[in-house]
Amino acid sequence: MAIHTNLYLLVFLPVVLIIYQLVPRKARWGVLLAASYALYISFSKYLVLLLMATAAFTYGIGRWMDRIGNECSEKQKECTDRKQKSEVKKAFQKKRVVALRVGVLVLLGILFYVNYYNFVAQNVNIFLGKLGTQLPMARVMFPMGISFYTLEAVGYLADVYWERYPAEKHLGKLALFLSFFPQIMEGPIARYPDTSDALFAGEPVKMENLNEGFLRIIWGLFKKMVVSDRLSYLTTHLFTNYKEYHGSFIILAAIAYTIQLYLEFSGSIDIVIGSGKLFGVTIPENFNQPFSAQSAAEFWRRWHMSLGTWFKNYVFYPITVSPMVKNWNKKARKKYGKYWSMVGTSAMALFPVWVATGVWHGAGWKYLFYGMYYFVILLFGVAMEPIKEKNLQKLGIDKDAKWLKVVRILKTWVIIFTGELFFNALNLRAGFAMFFSIFGNFHISSIWKYWPDVLTKGDVVAVCAGSVIVWIVGFLKESGVDIRGKILNAKTPYKWGVYYAIIFAILIFGAYGTGYQPVDLIYAGF
Amino acid sequence: MEELLEILQDIDDSVDYENETALIDDHILDSFGIITLISEIEEHFDIEVDAAEMTPENFNSAAAMWEMIQRLQEN
Numbered sequence: 001m002a003i004h005t006n007l008y009l010l011v012f013l014p015v016v017l018i019i020y021q022l023v024p025r026k027a028r029w030g031v032l033l034a035a036s037y038a039l040y041i042s043f044s045k046y047l048v049l050l051l052m053a054t055a056a057f058t059y060g061i062g063r064w065m066d067r068i069g070n071e072c073s074e075k076q077k078e079c080t081d082r083k084q085k086s087e088v089k090k091a092f093q094k095k096r097v098v099a100l101r102v103g104v105l106v107l108l109g110i111l112f113y114v115n116y117y118n119f120v121a122q123n124v125n126i127f128l129g130k131l132g133t134q135l136p137m138a139r140v141m142f143p144m145g146i147s148f149y150t151l152e153a154v155g156y157l158a159d160v161y162w163e164r165y166p167a168e169k170h171l172g173k174l175a176l177f178l179s180f181f182p183q184i185m186e187g188p189i190a191r192y193p194d195t196s197d198a199l200f201a202g203e204p205v206k207m208e209n210l211n212e213g214f215l216r217i218i219w220g221l222f223k224k225m226v227v228s229d230r231l232s233y234l235t236t237h238l239f240t241n242y243k244e245y246h247g248s249f250i251i252l253a254a255i256a257y258t259i260q261l262y263l264e265f266s267g268s269i270d271i272v273i274g275s276g277k278l279f280g281v282t283i284p285e286n287f288n289q290p291f292s293a294q295s296a297a298e299f300w301r302r303w304h305m306s307l308g309t310w311f312k313n314y315v316f317y318p319i320t321v322s323p324m325v326k327n328w329n330k331k332a333r334k335k336y337g338k339y340w341s342m343v344g345t346s347a348m349a350l351f352p353v354w355v356a357t358g359v360w361h362g363a364g365w366k367y368l369f370y371g372m373y374y375f376v377i378l379l380f381g382v383a384m385e386p387i388k389e390k391n392l393q394k395l396g397i398d399k400d401a402k403w404l405k406v407v408r409i410l411k412t413w414v415i416i417f418t419g420e421l422f423f424n425a426l427n428l429r430a431g432f433a434m435f436f437s438i439f440g441n442f443h444i445s446s447i448w449k450y451w452p453d454v455l456t457k458g459d460v461v462a463v464c465a466g467s468v469i470v471w472i473v474g475f476l477k478e479s480g481v482d483i484r485g486k487i488l489n490a491k492t493p494y495k496w497g498v499y500y501a502i503i504f505a506i507l508i509f510g511a512y513g514t515g516y517q518p519v520d521l522i523y524a525g526f
Numbered sequence: 527m528e529e530l531l532e533i534l535q536d537i538d539d540s541v542d543y544e545n546e547t548a549l550i551d552d553h554i555l556d557s558f559g560i561i562t563l564i565s566e567i568e569e570h571f572d573i574e575v576d577a578a579e580m581t582p583e584n585f586n587s588a589a590a591m592w593e594m595i596q597r598l599q600e601n
Contacts, residue, residue: 086601162577162578163578164578164581297556298553301553312557313580316557317557317560317577317580318577318580320557320560320561320564320580321564321575321576321577321579321580322577326565326568329565330565330569333565338562341565342558342561342562345561345565346558346561349561382558385558
């Protein structure tokens with residue numbers, strides 16, 4: 001029961017909402033947890049036990065670290081001076097780090113086994129084959145959402161270790177945070193303080209939240225069903241039969257897939273955030289007009305923000321301030337100067353982030369390549385930053401000139417489209433074949449001549465019109481106009497006018513019914 | 527505090543550090559700026575900034591950074 005299906009939207013969600021409102025406030029978190037596990041069972045059946053075990057395990061490790069911390073405080077009370085206290089703290093910190101390592105290794109170990117074991121085994125077997133031995137392949141069932149809830153659990157343990165907040169004492173509260181049903185399929189990856197209190201509070205259902213949640217859900221459906229699902233027929237056709245196409249069609253495929261992915265993923269996140277809002281839970285945003293970004297670095301601060309933030313908090317910064325990197329930095333500053341030490345430190349911190357970001361999406365060389373692609377571009381951006389400013393000054397160009405912003409945005413689009421071309425290619429080899437075929441036989445006119453019949457003229461009109469509407473809304477938001485707020489605060493007839501307009505647009509122009517296949521959520525597969 | 531403001535001005539002199547309170551939240555100071563900042567303040571103030579300190583609250587304003595520096599100097 002995916003979150004864009006009728007079963008979820010018209011049956012599951014209203015039923016959960018009614019039961020939630022009917023039970024006493026103190027028991028409402030239990031309704032949300034039961035609903036979350038019920039939805040999970042509909043996908044992954046008995047693998048719900050793994051989700052439950054993950055919650056119990058994470059809870060146990062958190063409490064273990066807290067207990068060591070309490071013992072440390074007790075011991076410190078017996079100390080007479082600051083030096084003694086600091087030594088006691090160091091000794092107990094060593095015990096806490098053991099607990100953290102156990103927790104993180106087990107959580108990431110399961111994620112690794114489920115996602116990557118067979119991929120690694122396949123590649124290792126290429127070498128082992130020569131020695132006459134083979135690693136066995138595992139028959140692994142994919143637990144829905146494991147890539148999302150594992151990162152949430154690891155983030156929680158790291159924060160408890162760094163004493164950013166105490167470990168949760170209520171197992172149910174932590175279990176609900178890790179499994180909340182709207183978020184389980186595609187995130188966003190929340191931090192514990194983001195949603196845990198609101199999930200547990202059992203706030204009564206409020207009209208304003210219903211309005212806001214409803215608007216967000218239908219807007220998400222519009223993006224997905226009118227534009228994204230339609231485009232998926234074109235992109236599936238072009239990416240599968242890429243050998244028959246070249247030049248302008250490959251560019252079209254890359255652009256179409258980027259739009260499809262954005263509207264599908266951000267549309268699904270709208271449904272997720274809207275669903276949370278119905279229960280008074282504010283789920284963190286995951287997108288912020290990513291196509292307004294003027295650099296690849298800015299793009300990643302606006303696209304899949306919760307993943308970027310997670311890697312920044314739990315990989316990038318810890319590596320940056322790790323003793324090894326800091327020592328290197330100190331020596332490099334003396335030897336090579338500030339600029340090169342900064343570039344070197346950035347490289348050391350960015351490399352693991354982008355290997356991890358790439359393979360987080362799945363086991364495959366193309367995902368690793370996708371990560372490395374952005375690693376190189378971002379590092380190049382860091383290295384060029386001071387040089388760029390000097391050059392602009394030399395040429396007498398205002399760095400805030402509007403035309404320059406447009407150039408930067410267009411340059412970022414090219415980077416994004418190219419990245420998504422490899423990301424969605426059948427495999428890395430196909431990605432390169434597609435990429436290089438752009439430069440041969442490039443004729444814009446051939447698009448109309450050889451247009452594949454998977455998308456009719458009507459479909460193209462619906463896609464273009466839908467994209468333009470989404471773009472206008474995004475443009476207004478970027479310009480500081482709170483269009484959602486304006487709709488929600490409008491008089492009832494206007495507000496319902498907008499609701500009906502969106503609903504009818506979905507019903508009339510949505511890609512469903514005869515001739516259309518339901519399209520699965522892309523990020524639910526990661 | 528003066529020394530800290532000088533370090534910050536060196537990283538980006540177009541920011542009003544004395545009044546800005548959302549350096550991280552508004553992405554005025556990006557991750558790479560933070561890398562430079564940390565090595566500078568560690569050297570100037572003889573402190574160790576570890577992973578636990580890497581929160582937006584500690585870096586959102588010059589005042590918050592100064593508070594963190596003083597706290598770390600005491601430890």
